[in-house]
Amino acid sequence: MNKPPQNSAQMPDYLKARKLHLNGIIVVLAGVKKLNARANKNTKVETLTIDAIKAELDFIDLQLKRKGD
Template identity: 40%
Template sequence: MITQIGSSASWCDTLKARKEHLGALLKIVDIKPGKTTMVQALTIKLIKDEMSYIESKLKRRP
């Protein structure tokens, strides 16, 4: 069950923690030159897109 977070401070903290987690995942999937698979490339693109989305959400918050 999904629950709503009560205060905006905790919502921002949740987004920041989510962004940090995605950053750690990005380091795990680290690409070496010339050894990129399609799955790695798509995973990295999706992680970066999600991080951009989180950044935009954080910027909109007062």
């Protein structure tokens, strides 16, 4: 994983890029789920992964609010 930039001026850009990336992962997971209609129930791993991504997105939103962006 890439390290966040050390320059605080670049941090909001890094957080926004990370947020877009994580949102993309959630979209892809939802798309795969639609394609595989037979496996209609979420596995424990899928649920934990999605919950972890959502928690990370909430944390990024909090950091962006603190930075005033």
